[in-house]
Amino acid sequence: MAGLVEFDGLPEGRTRTGQKIHVEISLFGKLPKQPYDMDVLECDDSRMILRSSEQGAGVKSWKHTMVVTPAPGGSRLCDTIEIDAGLLTPAFALWAKYLYGARHKPRQRLLEEGSY
DSSP states (O other): OTTSEEEESOOOSOOOTTOEEEEEEEETTTSOOEEEEEEEEEEETTTTEEEEEEEETTEEEEEEEEEEEEETTEEEEEEEEEEEOGGGHHHHHHHHHHHHHHTHHHHHHHHHHTOO
């Protein structure tokens, strides 16, 4: 997944409910940087959920929910994405499917190596 999307201005530290994050993103680190805003609606460690409302870089609304649930032998991460990019929504949906699929391999490798 390295190099698919570059973020400039990500804050350090833990994510928290109510946090407003303004970054600039560049696809592949080659295309011009675009402003992108993320509002953390919920970050609850005990419920193992993160919800955000995002917009920018051609996206009117990108609502993202990540939930971790117990599973046999470990846990399961489930992403739910709702995208509104007007007429470009189908293209952004394909991009999201590719992006979230691509991030699975490096995470799996970290788990196998015990480097998490």
